[in-house]
Amino acid sequence: MMMVAHEMRAPVTAIQGILRTILDGYLGEISPRQKELLSRAELRTHSFLSLINDLLDLGANETELVESKLSPTSLKDVLDKVLGLLGVKLKEKNIEIEVETPETPLIISEVEGDMEKLFTNLIGNAVKYTASNGKVSVRIGIEDKSIKIVVSDTGIGISSEDLPHVFEEFYRAKNARMLEREGTGLGLPIVKRIVERYDGKISVESEPNKGTIFTIIFPENKIKISPGNKRK
Ligand SMILES: Nc1ncnc2c1ncn2[C@@H]1O[C@H](COP(=O)(O)OP(=O)(O)OP(=O)(O)O)[C@@H](O)[C@H]1O
Ligand SMILES: [Mg+2]
Missing domain, CATH: 3.30.565.10 (Histidine kinase-like ATPase, C-terminal domain)
Incomplete structure (x- = not known):
């Protein structure tokens, strides 16, 4: 499970970046409807990324303090x-x-x-x-x-x-x-x-x-x- 979480982090981070780029208008103007859906997608991507990070936190075996x-x-x-x-x-x-x-x-x-x-x-x-x-x-x-x-x-x-x-x-x-x-x-x-x-x-x-x-x-x-x- 940890390996999967780890492998998912990079693509999800990339998707988030792409959505941000479009939302910020770097690819030209977007309609309010497009903006609404893209914002929703961004929000879900954000939740997904938090889940991945939570899984990685729990999977980290470094309980010892260095x-x-x-x-x-x-x-x-x-x-x-x-x-x-x-x-x-x-x-x-x-x-x-x-x-x-x-x-x-x-x-x-x-x-x-x-x-x-x-x-x-x-x-x-x-x-x-x-x-x-x-x-x-x-x-x-x-x-x-x-x-x-x-x-x-x-x-x-x-x-x-x-x-x-x-x-x-x-x-x-x-x-x-x-x-x-x-x-x-x-x-x-x-x-x-x-x-x-x-x-x-x-x-x-x-x-x-x-x-x-x-x-x-x-x-x-x-x-x-x-x-x-x-x-x-
Ligand atoms: N302050 C609180 N008041 C009432 N119930 C709580 C509170 N804190 C935790 N709980 C209960 O403990 C459960 C586990 O909390 P936990 O933070 O681990 O998960 P979560 O909030 O449901 O999800 P997430 O992973 O997003 O934090 C909650 O689902 C809830 O049932
Ligand atoms: Mg909680």
């Missing part, structure tokens, strides 16, 4: 970037977002992209599975020398039958499938992989129709927290 691959990252900067990217969705659904981060910037050592994927998937889910006018909150704090990240929402929740399965690949609960057709069930498995890479722990509590809370704890020894000296 020192040379680590670089300092400000957690707050990553969070701001992810919230920026989710901005349109948040506005669309009129979801209130509450963010709590420590005063001093938290710099951690990560493999570039890990924390971004983690926040994108957790906050993305919180927004996706919360109806309009709901609330999502993200809290980052230090507790007993560990980093604690809590992402909670006032969304559809997860039933006690589904709860033990949400970190399994391709698992999607019925209420989630009913609310949002789009989804593969690979987001949380990817998050779990990342958390375990840094010797962290992830847990989830939820009540149907009330909301969901994901809590992550990263021990200091693996993630190397250095407050204050912002280098990035």
Whole structure:
């Protein structure tokens, strides 16, 4: 499966590039109808590419952290970037977002992209599975020398039958499938992989129709927290 995913990435990326070129008008003017269909094709290509990337992420066997691959990252900067990217969705659904981060910037050592994927998937889910006018909150704090990240929402929740399965690949609960057709069930498995890479722990509590809370704890020894000296 990984080989297939890998082989698919290049052609799909090429198709996306071609669609973009036409959409941007480099081949001459296009009619509104053409534009609409091409935009739709581009959107689907984009989803397809995300799926390929998710599969490749899960297939990567590098669970071990290699020192040379680590670089300092400000957690707050990553969070701001992810919230920026989710901005349109948040506005669309009129979801209130509450963010709590420590005063001093938290710099951690990560493999570039890990924390971004983690926040994108957790906050993305919180927004996706919360109806309009709901609330999502993200809290980052230090507790007993560990980093604690809590992402909670006032969304559809997860039933006690589904709860033990949400970190399994391709698992999607019925209420989630009913609310949002789009989804593969690979987001949380990817998050779990990342958390375990840094010797962290992830847990989830939820009540149907009330909301969901994901809590992550990263021990200091693996993630190397250095407050204050912002280098990035
Ligand atoms: N915040 C949440 N509120 C309610 N249900 C959730 C939440 N987060 C995850 N879930 C449940 O866990 C399932 C797995 O989540 P996961 O992110 O892995 O997949 P997905 O969001 O369905 O698809 P994708 O691969 O696009 O992320 C979801 O389908 C949903 O049933
Ligand atoms: Mg998801």
